[in-house]
Amino acid sequence: MTEETVYEVKNLNAWFGEKQVLKNVSLKVYRNKITALMGPSGCGKTTLLRCLNRLNDYTETFKLDGEILFDGENIYRMDPVQLRKRVGMVFQRPNPFPMSIFDNVAYGPRIHRLVNSKKELHERVESALKAAALWEEVHGELKKSAYKLSGGQQQRLCIARAIAVEPEVILLDEPTSALDPIATERIEKLLEDLSSRYTIVIVTHSIGQALRISDYLGFMYRGELVEFGETAQVSEDPKHELTQQFLTGKIG
Numbered sequence: 001m002t003e004e005t006v007y008e009v010k011n012l013n014a015w016f017g018e019k020q021v022l023k024n025v026s027l028k029v030y031r032n033k034i035t036a037l038m039g040p041s042g043c044g045k046t047t048l049l050r051c052l053n054r055l056n057d058y059t060e061t062f063k064l065d066g067e068i069l070f071d072g073e074n075i076y077r078m079d080p081v082q083l084r085k086r087v088g089m090v091f092q093r094p095n096p097f098p099m100s101i102f103d104n105v106a107y108g109p110r111i112h113r114l115v116n117s118k119k120e121l122h123e124r125v126e127s128a129l130k131a132a133a134l135w136e137e138v139h140g141e142l143k144k145s146a147y148k149l150s151g152g153q154q155q156r157l158c159i160a161r162a163i164a165v166e167p168e169v170i171l172l173d174e175p176t177s178a179l180d181p182i183a184t185e186r187i188e189k190l191l192e193d194l195s196s197r198y199t200i201v202i203v204t205h206s207i208g209q210a211l212r213i214s215d216y217l218g219f220m221y222r223g224e225l226v227e228f229g230e231t232a233q234v235s236e237d238p239k240h241e242l243t244q245q246f247l248t249g250k251i252g
Helices: 045-051 080-086 101-111 118-131 151-163 181-194 207-213 231-236 241-247
Strands: 005-016 019-030 034-038 062-070 087-090 169-173 199-203 216-221 224-230
Touching: 005 045, 019 045, 019 062, 019 199, 019 216, 034 045, 034 207, 045 169, 045 199, 045 216, 080 087, 087 151, 101 118, 101 151, 118 151, 151 169, 151 181, 181 199, 181 207, 207 231, 216 231, 216 241, 224 231, 224 241
Parallel strands: 019 224, 034 199, 034 216, 087 169, 169 199
Antiparallel strands: 005 019, 005 062, 216 224
8 A cells, every 4th residue: 555645855955054963864754654764963954953943043044955745735835833733842851831730731722822822721720731641640730840740741731732732743852862771661652552543753763662663664864864764674674884884883
């Protein structure tokens, strides 16, 4: 069966000032699949991820050429606010807002005016917290500060906050790097569950994590996408010597 393409990146080059950080990157991201980007620090994987929702645009020295198509439309012909509503983002360290658990999740639906009543808002918050596997732990204390939650809970709250605006895609930048193994395992299980409803792209420093949860896997090195394909193929029969060296710990 042919996979449905959500993103198509074509011959993407990117610079911060004079430094080129992405070199002729092309790949496709498929609907309701988990795509993982791995590679050593500084290889360009976070820059590529942030290209997908135009977050790099906030940096004055950033420039790019090439194309990024989202559902067939060039993202630079789209309203960036509407793009980011459709493409949620979860960062490396949990970053809850300085407000209650409820208000963290309600924030997006409120500013995008996605609900017409308090009842709808409460239903959306509950649905997002349930989808993020957090509802059972916090439903009795929604007025409590989000800062009172554990690190793993805060990251799931950030995922719930992204889900609350009903995006099509969730981007995650090393979302478990600051978490302990138990919290990491819970996030990984959550992402696998969410992929039935959302398209997920994750940058990870962990080869094991990439192999455990992804359907498609890209290996980046010095700004280039060295190899990309189905995870089983890339991990078991890499086509490039650099990929093999990274998977076996010889580089990285």
